[in-house]
Amino acid sequence: MPISKSRRAVALIACAWAAMLTTAPLSPAHAQTAPSLEDLKNEGPRTLVVHYRADPSERAAFRAFMAGPHAALLRKLKAEGKIEGFRTFFSWYAQPTVWDALVELRFRDFAALSEWNRLERTMPGGLSPEGLKLGRPVQTVLADAGWSGGSNGADAQAGSSVYYVIPYTYQNAGEYTDYVAGYGVPQYEGWLKAGLLSGYEVLMNRHPVGDPDPWDALLILRYRDQNSFGRRQHILEEVRKGLRQQPAWLAWHERKANIRSEAENSIADLIAD
Numbered sequence: 001m002p003i004s005k006s007r008r009a010v011a012l013i014a015c016a017w018a019a020m021l022t023t024a025p026l027s028p029a030h031a032q033t034a035p036s037l038e039d040l041k042n043e044g045p046r047t048l049v050v051h052y053r054a055d056p057s058e059r060a061a062f063r064a065f066m067a068g069p070h071a072a073l074l075r076k077l078k079a080e081g082k083i084e085g086f087r088t089f090f091s092w093y094a095q096p097t098v099w100d101a102l103v104e105l106r107f108r109d110f111a112a113l114s115e116w117n118r119l120e121r122t123m124p125g126g127l128s129p130e131g132l133k134l135g136r137p138v139q140t141v142l143a144d145a146g147w148s149g150g151s152n153g154a155d156a157q158a159g160s161s162v163y164y165v166i167p168y169t170y171q172n173a174g175e176y177t178d179y180v181a182g183y184g185v186p187q188y189e190g191w192l193k194a195g196l197l198s199g200y201e202v203l204m205n206r207h208p209v210g211d212p213d214p215w216d217a218l219l220i221l222r223y224r225d226q227n228s229f230g231r232r233q234h235i236l237e238e239v240r241k242g243l244r245q246q247p248a249w250l251a252w253h254e255r256k257a258n259i260r261s262e263a264e265n266s267i268a269d270l271i272a273d
Helices: 005-022 037-043 056-079 110-120 173-193 226-230 232-243 247-258
Strands: 047-053 085-091 101-106 136-150 162-170 197-205 217-223 260-262 266-272
Touching (some): 136 173, 136 217, 162 226, 173 197, 173 217, 173 232, 217 226
Antiparallel strands (some): 047 136, 197 217
């Protein structure tokens, strides 16, 4: 019988990051892993992910607002040292249960988050009164950067990239982090090597407690361009052909349906960073 999230909450964070520290990704050297357990204990999460929704009639205006005035606010906060960086995504399509905009905020340390919390008192989700007329924050998640690889920052090709965002839930945090390291990262690195991806990032919800959760883990895949995204399934299968020769990877593949559940995916553009 699956273990409920409320029963596993006490040990969740310790198990997740202990596993992350003891499991080396089966991938090239440029793949990056999570901060150390000591860092997490001492400082807390350094990433905040805010989900926004807009009525379909306001989507176009809300996108313009998030790419314009809201991005200008975030760039000002970055220049002032109040945030370390940000990415703003906007989904291709209006979907009934999925965000329209998603903002990933990065902070120097957990203490720096207090600046954002002060802003939230008068600007929920960082939205001005103008922005709140067009859209609204619906979920905010304190997260840790787990694994990443390739390029996830601003560069000359950012405007042509296609982002595929996949939320996951799981029953056992330790098992899930072993699974990402042993099954997920080798695939992401293979897709990078094949030229399909420019970058990837896995975020872990620091407080995945309660039902329902927005997500326990969030995978953000950056495809080089629309043509690469269109070839996604073909390259995915090509990379998996090689990985199937590795017994450890194949064992994870055969068990994955019992390890995690995948919620509705989003295809998005990066509209500001």
